[in-house]
Amino acid sequence: MLTSRNAEAAGRMATTWQHQREARDARLEAGTRLARGKIVEARDATRLMEAVIRPGDRVCLEGDNQKQADLLSRALLAVDLAKVKDLHMVQSGVVLPEHLDLFDRGVAKKLDYAYSGPQSSRIAQMLFGGKIELGAIHTYLELFARYFIDLTPQVALIAAVSADREGNLYTGPNTEDTPTVVEATAFKDGIVIAQVNEVVDKVPRVDIPADRVHFIVEADKPFFVEPLFTRDPAAITEGQILTAMLAIKGIYAPYSVRRLNHGIGFSTAAIELLLPTYAEKLGLKGKIASHFALNPHPALIPAIESGWVQQIHSFGSEVGMDDYIRARSDIYFTGPDGSLRSNRAFCQTAGLYACDMFIGSTLQIDLQGNSSTVTASRIAGFGGAPNMGADARGRRHPSEPWLQAGREADPDGSALLRRGRKLVVQIGETFGEKNVPLFVEKLDALALAEKLKLELAPVMIYGDDVTHIVTEEGVANLLMCRDANEREQAIRGVAGYTDVGRNRDRKMVQQLRERGVIRRPEDLGIDPLDADRSMLAARSIKDLVRWSGGLYAPPSQFRNW
C-alpha cells in the first residue's frame, strides 16, 4: 500500500498519464479561435473541422436511423485533405450520400457502422471496389458498446434541435443516439461539435448538459429527418392481412404476448391495424400487445385510441407524430416540456431484455431459418433487428410467454432450471416484390461474405433464435421441431410455391401438421377468403389522422388531400 507521501511522489512522476487531455485541450484551443463562446458560424464549420480533427482520427458523424447531422457532414466533406484525411468513421447510420462521398474523396478511409438502408447499393459497390476499408457491420447495441471499449471517438459531430449559449442541448423528439455518442466522446477527452437548428436563451429541456459540448454551429435549415416508420394503410394487401390474422390467432393469442417489438414492414402494420377490429372480436383486448419497444408508428394510433396499448418506449420519433405524442403522455415517454424523449440505446436494451416477442419481416430465409436482408447488390446493415430478434441469454426474470416457449423447446427439462425462450417471429409472404422468393437454399449473404472475404456472413437473425415463421401458408413453430430435418421440413412446409416449398417432403409435412408444428389457416379456423381490407381499422393515412383527432400531421408525401 502506498503511503500518502509515496502517492504524491507517484503523482508527480505520472504527468505523462494525461496525453489525451492535453491533446484535447490543444484541439479545443485551435477551435476556440473560430468561436464566440462556443458558437461557430456555419460558414466556418469546415475550418473548425480542420482545427480540431487530426488525420486518422476516429470520428462519429451522427448519422442515426432518422436524424442526420447533415450540415456537419457537408462541412467535413469540404476539408483540406492536407489537414484532415484517412479518418476512421464510427457511426451507426450511413444514410446520406455525403457519408459515402467522404470515402470517395479520401477524407475517410475506414468504417465501422450498423445500418445503411438508403445507401445499401452504393455501399455495396464501394466495398466491392475497395473504396472503404470495412471494420465491421454491427448491431446498434454492439456499436454503442464498442464506443466505450475500443472504438471511442476522438471527435463527435452531432445534431440537436436547439442550444443555449452555454451549450446545453435540446435534442427534441429524435434524441436517438446522441446521449450515447456524447457520453463516450466527452468523458474520454474527445471533442463534441453540435449542429443546432437554433440558438435560444433557454432550451425547452436539457438533453445534453453544456459541459459535454464544446462547439455549437447554427444551421441555416433544420437537420434532415426521414419518416421511416410510416406505412400507408392504403398499400396493405389481402395477403398481408391474412398473414397478420395468422400471427394474431396463431401466436399472439396462444402465448398471451403483452410485451413486444414490431418490425417496420407492412405485415406488422397490418397487425397493428387489426388489433381494434379482428383481435377485439377474438376477445384479446387486455391480453396481448399492451407494452411496446417501438418507434411511434402512426399505424398503431387506432389501437392506442381504442385502449389497447398501455406504454411505448421509443428508439427515435416519427415525422408528424409530435403533437399526438405530446397529447398522449400516458402512453409515451415525454420530457418536462411535453415532447417525446427517445433513446436508442435504452430502447434496444428494452427490446432485448424486457420484451417477450419480436416480430418482423426479412428478405431471405434459408432452410435452417437463418435470415438476411443482404442481397447480391445491396448491403443494408443490421440496425437493431438482431438485438430484438435474439434470445437474451442474460435474461433471468420469468414471464408466461417466455416460460411457455421454453417448455415447448424442452418439454422434458427440469422446470426450475429450464431457460425460457423469447419468441422470435419472422413474418412475410412466400414471394416478395417482383416475385422474388422469400425462401432460399442458400442466403446471398454467404456469397457476399466470400466475395468480400468476411470472416462472418451478415446474418440478420440466426436460425437458432427463430421460434416461428408465418406466411400466408400458415404458422411453423420451430420450437417444437426435434431435429434439423424436422426444422427444415417445417420451414419448407410454409414456403408455398417457392422452389424450397415445392421440394418439401409432403408426408413429413403432413405429420408435422398433425403434431401442430405447422398450422394451416384452416387449422386455425381462418378462411383466406375472409382476409379483406375492410377489416383494417384504418384504410388510409387520412383515417389515421381522423383516429388521432387531427393530432397526427403526416408529411406531404403521404397525403392525398
Place this chain on the structure above:
Amino acid sequence: MEDLSFHHQARTRAGGTRQMAIIGVVASGNLEVLAERVLPETECLLEIKTAAEGFGEVWDAVVADFVERYSPGGLKFSINDGGARPDTVSLRLAQAVRLMAEDEQ
C-alpha cells in the same frame, strides 16, 4: 407474354348455378379470372395469359393444388395475369369458385 393451358379431371361438379363470374383486375401483381360453366361436369380447364414468363412450373403446382382442393368440375377459367404472385393467384381462383357457387342474381 406467355400462354399456358392446364386441363384437369375433377372429382365433382363445381357447386352453384351461376354461368359466369369475373373477379380481379389486370394490374401489376394482380390478375383477373373469368369463370364460365361450359365444360362437362368432370372436366376443368385453365387458360392463362401471363406477363411474367418462365413460371410454368409454379402455375402447374398452383393449379394442381387448386383443382385438388376445390374440385371445380365443369368450369373453364380464363386468366389475364399481370404478374401476380402464387398466393394472389390461389386467392383469386378460390374467389371465382365461391362466386360461381352462389345463386344467379
Place this chain on the structure above:
Amino acid sequence: MSIAELEKPSVEQARATSFYEASARARVRLLLDPGSFVEFIGPEKREVSPHLKLFDLPEQFDDGIIVGHGRLAGSPVFIAAQEGRFMGGAFGEVHGAKLVGLLRAAKELKSIPVLILFDTGGVRLQEANAGELAIAEIMRAVIEARTAGVKVIGLIGGRSGCYGGGGLIAGCCSALAVSEQGRIAVSGPEVIETNRGVEEFDSRDRALVWRTMGGKHRRLIGGADLFADDTVQAFREAALELLETTAGFGIDTLNAEQSRLEDRLQRFGACRDAVDIWVAEGVPDAGSVPALPADQFIELADKVRRIARDAR
C-alpha cells in the same frame, strides 16, 4: 367483408365501401339498385384491345370499362365505369368505343340519363391515335346526347382521378360530383413538372397536387357541382341529387358557362395558389380547408358556392 357479402348489395354495404378503393364492378353494383345492372359487351365476349398484344402487354376482358344499364331509385339509367387500376383507366380504341356506343344509345332513347364513373389518366400511350379519336368521339357524343335532352352525370373519386382526355370529357358533362380523393385536370402533375419545371409545380408535393386538382378545390372553384364523401352510397346520393337538379341544355347554357369561366379567369387569374383563390372566395380560415372533414366541407362549400344551375 367476404365475397358473399360483396355480392349482396345493400345501403349499409354501399355506406361502408370506399368509392376510392372499390373496383369498377363493385362501384357499379353498389351504386345501382340491387341486382338491376345488366352489362353490354361483358367480359365473356372478350372484346379486348387489338393493340396491346403488339406491345406484349396483358389485356383485360372488358378493356378497362364496364358499360350497361340498370336502375337508380327505380328509374332506368345508363352507366359506364372505368377501372382505374387497369392501365391507369386509360382510353383505348375498344374502351372508347364502348362509351361512345352507350352515349349514342342514350341519345336515341332521349329520356334515360347516363352516369359516367371516371377513373382515368387519359389516353393509352400504346394506342394513342385511336385513343385521341375516341376522346373526340366521346365529347361529341356527350354533347349530342345532352342536346337530345339526356343528362350526363360524371362521378369522380377513383385512384387515377380524371386526367387528360377524361378531364375534357368531364368538362362536357351536364354536372359532376367529386370526392376529396378525386382529381380533375387535363395535364397531370408529372406532365406539368416535366414541361414547366419543378419550380412551377412539384409533382411530389402531394398536398400541392390535391389543393390544385383535388375534389375540394374543384368544388370550391365551381368545376364540380357536388362534393361527395368517399363512399359508394354518397356518390349514389350525389347522382340522384344531380339528376334531380340539373337543368336542360341549350345555347343559353353554353353562354352561361362561357361567362362563368371568363369570370373565373378574371377573378382568380392572378392567384399563385389555390389557397389564394379560397381566400378571394371568402373562405374563412382557408388554410384549414384540406383538413376539413367531408360534412363540414360540404356545409362550407354550400355557403361559398351554390350550384350554378344556369351554366355548363
